Amino acid sequence: xxxxxxxxxxxxxxxxxxxxxxxxxxxxxxxxxxxxxxxxxxxxxxxxxxxxxxxxxxxxxxxxxxxxxxxxxxxxxxxxxxxxxxxxxxxxxxxxxxxxxxxxxxxxxxxxxxxxxxxxxxxxxxxxxxxxxxxxxxxxxxxxxxxxxxxxxxxxxxxxxxxxxxxxxxxxxxxxxxxxxxxxxxxxxxxxxxxxxxxxxxxxxxxxxxxxxxxxxxxxxxxxxxxxxxxxxxxxxxxxxxxxxxxxxxxxxxxxxxxxxxxxxxxxxxxxxxxxxxxxxxxxxxxxxxxxxxxxxxxxxxxxxxxxxxxxxxxxxxxxxxxxxxxxxxxxxxxxxxxxxx
Amino acid sequence: xxxxxxxxxxxxxxxxxxxxxxxxxxxxxxxxxxxxxxxxxxxxxxxxxxxxxxxxxxxxxxxxxxxxxxxxxxxxxxxxxxxxxxxxxxxxxxxxxxxxxxxxxxxxxxxxxxxxxxxxxxxxxxxxxxxxxxxxxxxxxxxxxxxxxxxxxxxxxxxxxxxxxxxxxxxxxxxxxxxxxxxxxxxxxxxxxxxxxxxxxxxxxxxxxxxxxxxxxxxxxxxxxxxxxxxxxxxxxxxxxxxxxxxxxxxxxxxxxxxxxxxxxxxxxxxxxxxxxxxxxxxxxxxxxxxxxxxxxxxxxxxxxxxxxxxxxxxxxxxxxxxxxxxxxxxxxxxxxxxxxxxxxxxxxxxxxxxxxxxxxxxxxxxxxxxxxxxxxxxxxxxxxxxxxxxxxxxxxxxxxxxxxxxxxxxxxxxxxxxxxxxxxxxxxxxxxxxxxxxxxxxxxxxxxxxxxxxxxxxxxxxxxxxxxxxxxxxxxxxxxxxxxxxxxxxxxxxxxxxxxxxxxxxxxxxxxxxxxxxxxxxxxxxx
Numbered sequence: 028x029x030x031x032x033x034x035x036x037x038x039x040x041x042x043x044x045x046x047x048x049x050x051x052x053x054x055x056x057x058x059x060x061x062x063x064x065x066x067x068x069x070x071x072x073x074x075x076x077x078x079x080x081x082x083x084x085x086x087x088x089x090x091x092x093x094x095x096x097x098x099x100x101x102x103x104x105x106x107x108x109x110x111x112x113x114x115x116x117x118x119x120x121x122x123x124x125x126x127x128x129x130x131x132x133x134x135x136x137x138x139x140x141x142x143x144x145x146x147x148x149x150x151x152x153x154x155x156x157x158x159x160x161x162x163x164x165x166x167x168x169x170x171x172x173x174x175x176x177x178x179x180x181x182x183x184x185x186x187x188x189x190x191x192x193x194x195x196x197x198x199x200x201x202x203x204x205x206x207x208x209x210x211x212x213x214x215x216x217x218x219x220x221x222x223x224x225x226x227x228x229x230x231x232x233x234x235x236x237x238x239x240x241x242x243x244x245x246x247x248x249x250x251x252x253x254x255x256x257x258x259x260x261x262x263x264x265x266x267x268x269x270x271x272x273x274x275x276x277x278x279x280x281x282x283x284x285x286x287x288x289x290x291x292x293x294x295x296x297x298x299x300x301x302x303x304x305x306x307x308x309x310x311x312x313x314x315x316x317x318x319x320x321x322x323x324x325x326x327x328x329x330x331x332x333x334x335x336x337x338x339x340x341x342x343x344x345x346x347x348x349x350x351x352x353x354x355x356x357x358x359x360x361x362x363x364x365x366x367x368x369x
Numbered sequence: 370x371x372x373x374x375x376x377x378x379x380x381x382x383x384x385x386x387x388x389x390x391x392x393x394x395x396x397x398x399x400x401x402x403x404x405x406x407x408x409x410x411x412x413x414x415x416x417x418x419x420x421x422x423x424x425x426x427x428x429x430x431x432x433x434x435x436x437x438x439x440x441x442x443x444x445x446x447x448x449x450x451x452x453x454x455x456x457x458x459x460x461x462x463x464x465x466x467x468x469x470x471x472x473x474x475x476x477x478x479x480x481x482x483x484x485x486x487x488x489x490x491x492x493x494x495x496x497x498x499x500x501x502x503x504x505x506x507x508x509x510x511x512x513x514x515x516x517x518x519x520x521x522x523x524x525x526x527x528x529x530x531x532x533x534x535x536x537x538x539x540x541x542x543x544x545x546x547x548x549x550x551x552x553x554x555x556x557x558x559x560x561x562x563x564x565x566x567x568x569x570x571x572x573x574x575x576x577x578x579x580x581x582x583x584x585x586x587x588x589x590x591x592x593x594x595x596x597x598x599x600x601x602x603x604x605x606x607x608x609x610x611x612x613x614x615x616x617x618x619x620x621x622x623x624x625x626x627x628x629x630x631x632x633x634x635x636x637x638x639x640x641x642x643x644x645x646x647x648x649x650x651x652x653x654x655x656x657x658x659x660x661x662x663x664x665x666x667x668x669x670x671x672x673x674x675x676x677x678x679x680x681x682x683x684x685x686x687x688x689x690x691x692x693x694x695x696x697x698x699x700x701x702x703x704x705x706x707x708x709x710x711x712x713x714x715x716x717x718x719x720x721x722x723x724x725x726x727x728x729x730x731x732x733x734x735x736x737x738x739x740x741x742x743x744x745x746x747x748x749x750x751x752x753x754x755x756x757x758x759x760x761x762x763x764x765x766x767x768x769x770x771x772x773x774x775x776x777x778x779x780x781x782x783x784x785x786x787x788x789x790x791x792x793x794x795x796x797x798x799x800x801x802x803x804x805x806x807x808x809x810x811x812x813x814x815x816x817x818x819x820x821x822x823x824x825x826x827x828x829x830x831x832x833x834x835x836x837x838x839x840x841x842x843x844x845x846x847x848x849x850x851x852x853x854x855x856x857x858x859x860x861x862x863x864x865x866x867x868x869x870x871x872x873x874x875x876x877x878x879x880x881x882x883x884x885x886x887x888x889x890x891x892x893x894x895x896x897x
Contacts, residue, residue, distance in 0.1 A: 031740070056775050057741070057743070058740055058741060059737070059738070059740060060737070060738030060739070060740070060741075060742040060743065060771075060773070060774075061738060061771060061772040061773060061774055061775055062737065062771075063771070063772040063775075064734065064735055064770040064771055064772060065770050065772065067716075067837075068707075068710070068711075068712060068713045068714055068715070068823055069711060069712045069713070069823040069824075069826050069827045069836075070705060070707050070711045070712075070714070070716075070730075070732065070770055071711055071732060071768045071769065071770060071827075072771075072772055072773055072774075072826070072827055072829075072832065073751065073752050073753055073754075073773070073827050073828045073829070073830075074742075074747060074750035074751060074752045074757060074773045074774075075752045075753065075754040075756060075773075075774070075784075075828070075830050076743055076773055076774025076775065076830065076832065077774065077775070077777045077780065077830055077831060078743035078744075078774065079743045079754075079756050079757075079774075080754070080756070080780075080782065080830050082743060082744060083754075083756045128775060130777065130778075131777075132780070170778065171777075171778065171780065172777070172778030172779055172780050172781075172831075173778065253755060254754055254755045254756045255753070255754045255755050255756075255784070256754060256756065256782075307780050307781045307782050307783070308780050308781055312781040312783045312786065312794075312796060312797070313786075313794075360794070360797065360814070364813050364814050364815060365813075
């Protein structure tokens with residue numbers, strides 16, 4: 028313990044390493060924790076910290092991440108590593124430029140990004156996507172806490188538009204090497220047939236690496252809500268809106284609208300509603316705002332899935348609602364806190 | 370807006386449980402005060418502040434070198450709002466000095482004897498005494514000074530007159546991390562003594578309704594107390610329970626929750642015609658009237674991991690904490706000593722026992738977190754989030770002064786909004802203050818509803834000193850003249866202003882020293 032502490036003190040004093048001070052301090056913070064104490068009331072503080080908060084999100088993603096590696100092979104691990112390394116370099120560069128410590132939010136972004144890619148995505152695409160997402164989705168706004176859009180989704184949208192062939196036509200089912208363009212949503216679009224729900228739950232269908240093992244995602248959702256790390260309001264209102272809208276639509280036009288349970292269990296909906304829509308930075312902070320946000324995401328998702336050229340609408344719906352977040356919060360706050368009485 | 374308080378509903382046994390929005394319950398912390406009493410004895414010297422908390426400075430009535438007896442009044446000013454200061458030991462005045470906060474301090478060297486002078490006129494048959502005598506006993510014994518803001522008597526011991534008090538609210542809500550135990554405060558005496566105290570206050574304040582407020586676990590205690598009140602001729606004591614959440618013991622929360630009244634910013638409970646009193650002050654009142662005992666000592670609960678033994682300590686007011694606490698402190702590690710509350714209290718490592726001290730908390734100072742603390746299961750770590758196992762297993766939790774994390778920008782996790790007892794949005798307000806955008810928007814967002822409970826700072830994931838920033842915002846708004854409080858609150862003219870129906874006068878008449886309602890106060894002969 029003392030040796031480690033001395034080591035960090037030594038590193039911080041080394042002249043050559045001075046430019047790397049933010050990195051060293053971040054590592055020290057991870058290994059040794061905070062050395063700072065309170066100086067006035069309140070004299071003690073809650074043990075929650077950003078590292079714990081973000082670690083809990085990562086913990087919640089462990090089941091679906093492990094399943095992704097099992098289903099699609101070690102290549103998924105290579106994608107995750109690529110994402111962490113490339114995104115990490117950009118994160119560190121910005122930390123050095125800003126002379127601030129590295130922000131832990133990246134640990135979540137860096138894991139989410141490969142999990143929302145097709146299992147066939149080349150590593151260079153992973154690298155380009157995460158670099159774009161971290162740079163334009165987060166750093167240009169000033170880092171974690173100041174960004175407007177979910178950085179992982181910014182990266183995903185960029186490569187979807189830049190490399191449409193790779194991103195839409197080369198899916199793969201678990202434990203199979205056959206390339207297919209047919210995710211369950213695409214199959215419904217063309218043939219109006221659904222996949223057995225058990226296959227959807229267990230992830231035995233084509234899809235993005237992290238979105239298919241839906242039981243694992245549900246377990247993660249339970250953990251996040253139980254630990255108060257994510258808001259049930261967004262996740263549940265998102266899913267409920269999709270279910271209700273799909274139910275009404277399917278009743279009126281079963282040829283156009285997929286049935287509600289199929290909509291809930293296919294595509295990236297669960298992953299998006301649990302891990303991405305709930306990002307506290309880019310979703311509303313007010314409680315009514317969270318419901319509005321979830322409602323908006325749900326409507327846009329079903330509309331895109333049903334009427335647009337894309338078979339899946341999760342990323343667009345969340346990013347569009349991200350853009351509305353300040354407006355929603357403003358609206359709620361202004362309604363709640365009307366002009367002063369006196 | 371949410372009122373923060375829902376309609377009371379009747380629970381079993383006819384007790385009313387009041388739900389209060391916001392707040393956070395501090396449970397299962399190790400180092401709770403043990404419910405027994407230890408006597409700290411007579412200190413070699415006491416240091417007495419002539420401007421006890423919340424009142425104006427008083428001039429001393431003694432000179433250096435003068436012998437005094439415990440219980441003798443050494444400072445008193447019947448023209449100004451405040452309460453007399455009593456010598457708390459027998460001995461000689463060693464020094465009278467100017468203290469830092471522009472008041473004066475009297476140091477009395479003790480002769481080691483533990484007797485005291487009783488207050489004249491007391492009687493076990495107090496029901497035969499008139500309200501004037503009761504008030505005099507409560508005032509001259511110093512008991513009226515055992516409540517922040519004072520207990521109203523005809524001697525200007527508080528901002529309002531006794532007849533203007535509409536509600537007396539005895540609160541025993543264990544909302545802090547470490548709370549005094551009622552059984553220790555009673556020290557073997559039955560609840561009849563507390564009931565007598567309430568009966569005496571009702572005699573002094575004939576227009577006041579009596580309310581007993583506790584957490585759910587205090588319900589049976591309060592029921593027995595209500596029974597005892599009936600034996601003392603006090604038929605109408607109402608019983609209420611609230612969640613034992615912090616800060617449900619504060620008058621800003623209790624008055625809206627229990628009485629359903631608004632609590633405008635800048636007012637005190639007394640300005641609203643409510644006397645909020647704790648068990649210890651109540652016993653001071655009773656002991657002064659029934660036994661003639663001056664309020665020269667406090668029972669102080671010792672809590673926290675910095676103590677090796679944690680009794681309730683009976684100790685003279687003015688005794689130096691360093692010496693008094695020494696036998697009880699854990700000697701190995703440095704520690705921080707905090708007055709009354711870990712959430713809002715001052716550091717009193719070098720302090721003395723004061724007339725409003727109810728608890729002293731000692732916690733380890735500068736303790737380091739174990740390696741990779743953020744990734745540990747956390748069996749003993751408290752958190753509003755439920756990310757540690759301590760939220761699910763029944764182990765006792767520990768307290769230290771470490772930040773447990775690094776300062777980061779706000780990620781809008783909104784824990785602060787959820788726990789805020791005032792129903793405002795600290796996460797939003799702090800951003801305005803941080804960017805120095807201090808204007809009417811903050812007033813509209815009700816920044817002045819903040820009661821400085823510091824709970825937002827406690828729960829912050831990014832370790833942002835939210836409450837401190839909001840205080841800064843409030844100060845700047847006041848400096849800019851954007852303070853929404855009525856004039857008489859702002860000028861502090863409420864103090865000593867005759868109130869109308871228990872409420873402060875709103876015509877803004879300047880007040881300096883205007884005698885209150887019943888004519889000039891008649892002050893009895895000094896007890897010394």
